[in-house]
Amino acid sequence: xxxxxxxxxxxxxxxxxxxxxxxxxxDLGLRVxxxxxxxxxxxxxxxxxxxxxxxxxxxxxxxxxxxxGLVALGWRRGVEGTYASxxxxxxxxxxxxxxxVAMDVHHYFPGFLADAGAVxxxxxxxxxxxxxxxxxxxxxxxxxxxxxxxxxxxRISPDGDSPALRELSSRAGATLSADEVRALVQLAHATDAxxxxxxxxxxxxxxxxxxGPARDAIALDAWNRRVRAVGYEAWFLKFARTPKRRWPRxxxxxxxxxDDEIHxxxxxxxxxxxxxRLRLRRIGRGLAGVPRTVRAMxxxxxxxxx
Amino acid sequence: xxxxxxxxxxxxxxxxxxxxxxxxxxxxxxxxxxxxRILEGPAAAIWxxxxxxxxxxxxxxxxxQSFGVEAAEIEADVLAFLASLSSAGLLEAS
Numbered sequence: 100x101x102x103x104x105x106x107x108x109x110x111x112x113x114x115x116x117x118x119x120x121x122x123x124x125x126d127l128g129l130r131v132x133x134x135x136x137x138x139x140x141x142x143x144x145x146x147x148x149x150x151x152x153x154x155x156x157x158x159x160x161x162x163x164x165x166x167x168g169l170v171a172l173g174w175r176r177g178v179e180g181t182y183a184s185x186x187x188x189x190x191x192x193x194x195x196x197x198x199x200v201a202m203d204v205h206h207y208f209p210g211f212l213a214d215a216g217a218v219x220x221x222x223x224x225x226x227x228x229x230x231x232x233x234x235x236x237x238x239x240x241x242x243x244x245x246x247x248x249x250x251x252x253x254r255i256s257p258d259g260d261s262p263a264l265r266e267l268s269s270r271a272g273a274t275l276s277a278d279e280v281r282a283l284v285q286l287a288h289a290t291d292a293x294x295x296x297x298x299x300x301x302x303x304x305x306x307x308x309x310x311g312p313a314r315d316a317i318a319l320d321a322w323n324r325r326v327r328a329v330g331y332e333a334w335f336l337k338f339a340r341t342p343k344r345r346w347p348r349x350x351x352x353x354x355x356x357x358d359d360e361i362h363x364x365x366x367x368x369x370x371x372x373x374x375x376r377l378r379l380r381r382i383g384r385g386l387a388g389v390p391r392t393v394r395a396m397x398x399x400x401x402x403x404x405x
Numbered sequence: 406x407x408x409x410x411x412x413x414x415x416x417x418x419x420x421x422x423x424x425x426x427x428x429x430x431x432x433x434x435x436x437x438x439x440x441x442r443i444l445e446g447p448a449a450a451i452w453x454x455x456x457x458x459x460x461x462x463x464x465x466x467x468x469x470q471s472f473g474v475e476a477a478e479i480e481a482d483v484l485a486f487l488a489s490l491s492s493a494g495l496l497e498a499s
């Protein structure tokens with residue numbers, strides 16, 4: 100009647116895993132916040148839907164302690180540092196053969212330009228307990244959660260015109276009280292995210308004069324360059340930094356990735372039969388995207404030298 | 406540990422559970438390296454019948470009702486499973 104050979108499903112695993120991380124962190128005396136995923140759905144900020152992974156945020160000084168604690172429980176570091184990314188590393192990816200979902204432990208969240216530890220403290224100060232799998236789990240409150248979700252969407256669509264951001268805007272408008280919108284603006288100031296959140300705050304009806312500029316202009320410039328990077332530019336940059344003799348290996352890796360990486364991107368378990376099909380699809384998409392990326396990068400180079 | 410008579414069964418406080426309707430996935434928060442257990446069919450019915458108020462005979466009765474059988478037919482199996490979940494640290498009786 101109890102079958103440990105039955106596969107745990109993602110819709111079961113994600114809430115259970117949030118309780119596991121919260122408990123592991125509490126045992127270690129660390130603070131950890133559940134972000135995105137089922138918490139956002141419970142808060143009415145996104146449609147309830149199965150998540151392929153889970154995200155938590157930890158104070159940067161506690162990152163290695165928490166990761167070590169989770170590794171001691173059988174988790175292993177995943178794709179960190181093996182693939183090209185335009186964003187600097189902001190999370191540690193963890194995998195387990197016993198769980199069907201990956202875990203991203205964030206030590207900062209891109210778009211908050213203030214010191215990552217200070218940002219965590221601000222988000223923690225407003226945290227709430229949400230019930231997942233029958234257990235109270237510390238999570239960003241709706242105000243912090245909206246900021247995190249908006250920055251996540253703005254990273255992909257910096258001008259704020261994506262369907263996902265429009266949906267968040269509409270849900271936040273319906274969910275947040277006027278006081279909470281004011282708290283969101285205060286949070287944006289405290290975490291230096293006014294400029295990065297600007298399109299979203301404007302969509303929420305916040306007057307431009309209340310939003311203000313970024314305090315850290317250099318960090319804002321870096322954010323703008325990163326979020327406007329095109330398609331496969333990350334891989335081109337990786338090639339530019341790689342000795343030519345290692346290009347064949349890098350190209351092969353770019354096209355096929357490792358089993359763990361494919362798992363993270365697709366939620367297909369390592370070793371399963373679907374990997375070959377996913378790899379072939381990725382090769383097709385990669386080759387199709389090359390001309391567009393080369394054109395866009397040439398445009399950027401001309402703009403930069405002009 | 407009492408497994409019969411008037412012992413009232415409850416889920417242990419340090420257990421997380423997701424009930425999807427067709428089955429229940431249960432994680433023991435005091436043994437985080439142990440993967441969740443999946444309860445299906447009668448196992449899930451027994452888990453749901455344990456509500457912190459039912460004593461052993463009521464748990465047996467609730468499970469029997471949900472499967473449309475006589476309590477006597479399943480009593481031994483239910484008692485054995487309650488004992489097994491108790492040994493695994495997922496249930497407690499008092």
